[in-house]
Amino acid sequence: MRIELVGGMGVGKTTLCRVLEEIGYNCIYEDLGENPFLARMYEDIESYKFPSQIWFILSKFSEIQMQIKRGHVNVLDQAMDNYKAYARMLFNNGSDPRGFKIVTDFFDYTEERFGLPDLLVHLQVSPETQLKRVRSRRRTFENEVTLEYLQDLKRELDGVVEESKAKGVNIIEIDTEEIFLPEHHLFAAELAENIEKRLNFCINPITKKAV
Numbered sequence: 001m002r003i004e005l006v007g008g009m010g011v012g013k014t015t016l017c018r019v020l021e022e023i024g025y026n027c028i029y030e031d032l033g034e035n036p037f038l039a040r041m042y043e044d045i046e047s048y049k050f051p052s053q054i055w056f057i058l059s060k061f062s063e064i065q066m067q068i069k070r071g072h073v074n075v076l077d078q079a080m081d082n083y084k085a086y087a088r089m090l091f092n093n094g095s096d097p098r099g100f101k102i103v104t105d106f107f108d109y110t111e112e113r114f115g116l117p118d119l120l121v122h123l124q125v126s127p128e129t130q131l132k133r134v135r136s137r138r139r140t141f142e143n144e145v146t147l148e149y150l151q152d153l154k155r156e157l158d159g160v161v162e163e164s165k166a167k168g169v170n171i172i173e174i175d176t177e178e179i180f181l182p183e184h185h186l187f188a189a190e191l192a193e194n195i196e197k198r199l200n201f202c203i204n205p206i207t208k209k210a211v
Contacts, residue, residue, distance in 0.1 A: 004079030007123035010133030019188035039141035085156035
């Protein structure tokens with residue numbers, strides 16, 4: 001079973017994933033620091049958007065292939081829909097149509113190989129709040145992130161989530177504008193209960209497997 005968390009920067013994806021891990025979910029985290037192109041991309045988008053996106057897609061492919069545990073509830077803190085949204089935003093000026101086609105073909109192949117997620121948890125926060133949270137975590141490579149960038153990303157994310165919904169993917173929408181997830185374990189527990197009802201399973205407290 002595969003659950004993916006989708007949402008913009010600073011919405012609480014990784015934090016929520018950590019709390020769900022404490023409940024017994026098998027959580028798979030993306031390490032942004034491993035992408036050798038990411039910091040340079042924020043400084044020079046046109047030169048580094050293609051290698052950065054290819055790195056992310058191949059990394060996600062490897063995560064799903066190597067870290068998914070059969071019989072367990074697997075949660076990816078970065079949904080494939082996140083990468084689709086970033087790609088559309090970065091390539092929307094039409095400057096590299098061949099590069100965009102290659103990236104899109106990778107998305108299509110990954111979806112064909114592994115199928116759609118069983119559930120998307122869509123975390124939403126206003127771009128203004130996202131910017132405050134991004135600034136507060138003080139990641140050097142995020143210094144170039146602007147409000148306009150986050151607004152564009154939100155627009156693309158809303159679009160790809162609607163496409164997933166049209167494909168029949170289960171989606172839970174959550175507004176984390178007023179929720180500080182590290183201090184809301186009860187909220188995470190309620191979300192886990194909602195997920196289990198939606199997908200009709202429960203977690204064995206001993207084996208941590210879905211039954």
